[in-house]
Amino acid sequence: MVATIKDVAKKAGVSIATVSNYLNNTNPVRKETATRIQAAIDSLGYKQNYMARNLKAQRYTDVGVILPDLDNPYYVQIFQGIEKTFHQSKYYLTLAFSYDDPEREAEIIDNLLKKQVAGLVLVPSMVDNWKFYYHHLVSRDKPLVILDRQIDNLETNFIAFENEKAIADLAKSLIDQGKRNLVLITGPRKYREEQLCIDAFLEVCSQNDIDINQALQVYSVGTSKEETFRITTNLLRRFLPDAILTTNGAGAVGIIESLSFLGYSTNDIPVATLGEERWNKYTHSISSLSSQRPAIQMGEQAAQLLLEQLKSPFVSENRRILMTDKILTKEPHPVRYAQYQPIQIDRNGQTLKVLLLDTYQTHALSGLFSNFTSATGIAVDATSIPHPELFERIIQESRKAPGDSPFDVVMFDIPWLYTLASSKVLADISPHIERKEINPGIFLPRSFEYFSRFEKGHYGLPFMYAPQILFYRKDLFEDPFNKTEFDRLFKSKLRPPQTWKEFNAICEFFTSHTDHISYGTSIPASHPEYLAPEIYMRLFSSNSQVFDKNNQVTFSNPRTLKAYIDLIKVMKHVKPNYLQTSDMDAVKDFLLGETAMLITYPSFLYDEELISANPGILNNIAHSNIPGNAPILGGWSLGIFAQSEQKDQAFDFIKWACSDKISDYFALMGGYSAVESTYLNDELTKLYPWFPLYHSTYKTTRPILPPRTASGKIVSQNKIDSIICHGVYELLKDSSDIPSVIEKTHKALEELILSHEETT
Secondary structure (H helix, E strand, O other): OOOOHHHHHHHHOOOHHHHHHHHHOOOOOOHHHHHHHHHHHHHHOOOOOHHHHHHHHOOOOEEEEEEOOOOOHHHHHHHHHHHHHHOOOOOEEEEEEOOOOHHHHHHHHHHHHHOOOOEEEEOOOOOOOHHHHHHHOHHHOOOEEEEOOOOOOOOOEEEEEOHHHHHHHHHHHHHHOOOOOEEEEOOOOOOHHHHHHHHHHHHHHHHOOOOOOHHHHEEOOOOOHHHHHHHHHHHOOOOOOOEEEEOOHHHHHHHHHHHHHOOOOOOOOOEEEOOOOOOOOOOOOOOOEEEEOOHHHHHHHHHHHHHHHHHOOOOOOOOEEEEOOEEEEOOOOOOOOOOOOOOOOOOOOOEEEEEEEOOHHHHHHHOOHHHHHHHHOOEEEEEEEOHHHHHHHHHHHHOOOOOOOOOOEEEEEHHHHHHHHHOOOEOOOHHHHHOOOOOHHHEOOOHHHHHOEEOOEEOOEEEEEEEOEEEEEHHHHHOHHHHHHHHHHHOOOOOOOOOHHHHHHHHHHHHHOOOOOOEOOOOOOOOHHHHHHHHHHHHHHOOOOOEOOOOOEOOOOHHHHHHHHHHHHHHHHOOOOHHHOOHHHHHHHHHOOOEOEEEEOHHHHOOHHHHHHOOOHHHHEEEEOOHHHOOEEEEEEEEEEOOOOOHHHHHHHHHHHOOOOOHHHHHHOOOOEOEHHHHHOHHHHHHOOOHHHHHHHHHHOEOOOOOEOOOOOEOOHHHHHHHHHHHHHHHHOOOOOHHHHHHHHHHHHHHHHHHHHHOO
């Protein structure tokens, strides 16, 4: 038996009028009452009959339009067509954006239904969930027009372009021009239309005896200009195509930007795209080949179909309309170059040797090297070394005679600056700074002090900024069961932890009290380089110091005791293989869904391979300050080896790599520079919503800087870290107690200072 509003009112213990106020938002309802009403609705399976209500009231004049975004001109034109048609009607449009997030789209639809919209036009993101659209819209006789993406098993109005035919025609046109090494970039394969484009492309290539390596020549991750820039830049490191096809104009913008940035033009590598319809062909159109699609007409037809159903809801038949593109071939024209256009200099085929940390971000930078080479004529040969090995490799290279070391440029961690500069491993670049060859004002405040300056000189430029950030799974923290259970067990709200005690409690909860995930977090402890940050951030938040302002050891104190207790307690409630876990292993655990929280440097979080293995994971990750809000300032500089015989060319490179001219491009590739404007860029903030937090966190970060002896000698930070971590490893192996370890660590640090003082 179908539940009625009277049944809901009875079960919730309220009047029918109160239920009506809640459903229709006509009058405010108290939170407690609203909760009871919603519980009754869910229990009874009550559904409103929107069509009957509309016929009775005859006053609902809002129409919902849900589009993925307005970044793509195609969707702008669709909306222009919808608005043009509805402008002369009695209906008003409510526009919303799903950003292809299924949860966001579902929430928008629910809110529009509560607002009693008369009908909807939408580009769906949940194409594999026909039941949602059926139960929320079709079964309630809500007039609906679906655009672009077909939903199987759903009987409703549908309008789309024959994308697969247009892609086939574009590919055939390029092949007829002698182009055989083709690349296709589409949206996600879960949308049937994108898969059909891939099938059509492969079929045309097969018919023309062209073998396609799909792993190298077909990409289906998205078509925003940022994504296609990243794909194209990475592609050109491995494969030089004859032409690139993409399924929308926004994607073509990113492809052209990448080609221009790396020194190519669309005469070298033509770009073909679906859907460019503009009158200003000389100033707007940038692709070499495109299809002309009347998107405004699509919007008009969608609006007309919806108006017909609104006028005659019981007799209007659903219609399926496929529209066709016209292929446009353009004469070759000069490409619009990216903003960065440095002076061309002939360096006679010189090559710079660069020693880098082995991380995803430096691999991303290497994808941009062609921009430097095209501007200067200097090739770049990079060698990447894992973090635990990099410092020793730098020292080894510095001991070689001038001309024997192959390296000119070196990447180094902030805590290494004093040691490398005082040991004359690095060249002083102060003359370049004094000649104002780079503007220190582009970097985060005081960056030069932390990343570059030692005594009266400068020994590097700020390259990568990396504050510690807490990342957590939104779905787990917002889950009603988890929230209720956590409150029951710990008498507190489940929220991003603000203290280490709260962090420990949340780790215990997710590890031991819920089946929703395996562990609360992972702690990387396989090497001192990974374990040391875990120790320091707890020491900082407890206001403990290893050394005082006079460089005297102050390690043994009650605040250190608290920090160590917090660390050792949490180890009982983390993934147990911590002694084999690296920093990237901890990231992998989080991205693959094994852990609920992750504290790491943001430069480690973005791993394209891991993210592609778990699509949509970034949409489910939230971010916050770390517990105690006393993060370590992580960061890396680029410097010049003192024995390099190409110091001027090496400075040209580090100035390029650290400049604001490439920082935004570096961010698109997954890198995090020390240039402040990158974190204030509106487009990048929309792509990476955690950027504002990174920027604000900088004010509370603390760098780890090594102390000096009484005579002014620099104490090795690596040796300090090794001593501190040695004590913690004893605790992790249950071979000592916390007070004894703290006391032994204190004495070992004092002996280290004394040994440096005695060393000549």
